[in-house]
């Protein structure tokens with residue numbers, strides 16, 4: 001299958017947050033959207049703004065996904081052939097989006113989601129139930145890097161990892177250094193908040209997603225695939 005890469009969407013540090021590149025498909029499919037659900041996500045936000053998926057999921061779920069972020073998340077959840085890991089579920093907006101993609105492709109993938117906060121884990125379970133998406137999702141209350149080490153030691157491999165647990169350099173860098181050990185060959189990882197003006201802004205010294213990804217992912221193991229909204233997509237070399 002010929003995948004679409006968008007190397008020109010890479011942003012220099014001075015460009016971060018000045019614009020949000022639109023959604024473009026990685027996997028080939030006919031038309032503008034994959035299916036009705038993807039189309040509903042596409043119509044839930046104007047331009048590059050945040051999506052409100054309350055009506056789509058028939059329950060309010062707080063979160064901060066831009067239109068392009070949510071479309072890309074659904075696409076990857078839909079097309080990858082293997083299990084999915086999410087780091088940082090908050091109230092389950094991204095978790096429900098991934099779970100819906102899994103459900104709409106037969107529900108054969110297992111989704112693991114990890115969050116440090118027990119309250120947020122409980123909220124994610126509640127959101128999945130309210131959105132009628134139970135099953136196939138394992139919610140774990142743990143620190144992200146510790147959870148990744150645990151999966152690595154168990155020999156677990158993921159076809160897609162969504163990284164959205166922290167905005168700080170150290171926790172994201174630590175995960176980046178571990179990712180190659182848990183990715184299936186040809187798997188994808190998507191970093192939220194990569195394209196955010198607070199990265200590299202001296203007024204926000206704690207914000208370090210962009211730098212952590214650049215420093216932490218080995219170019220021998222990962223290839224840049226594109227920026228969509230505020231996310232950056234990387235592909236694990238086979």
Ligand SMILES: C[S@@+](CC[C@H](N)C(=O)[O-])C[C@H]1O[C@@H](n2cnc3c(N)ncnc32)[C@H](O)[C@@H]1O
Pocket residue numbers: 062063064065087088089090091092093094095114115116117120142143144145164165166171
């Ligand atoms: C930005 S929110 C995630 C939003 C969610 N992905 C969405 O799109 O709906 C970040 C979440 O990561 C959790 N978190 C922060 N630091 C963490 C860490 N080191 N390990 C695991 N979870 C962490 C927070 O409790 C919070 O719920």
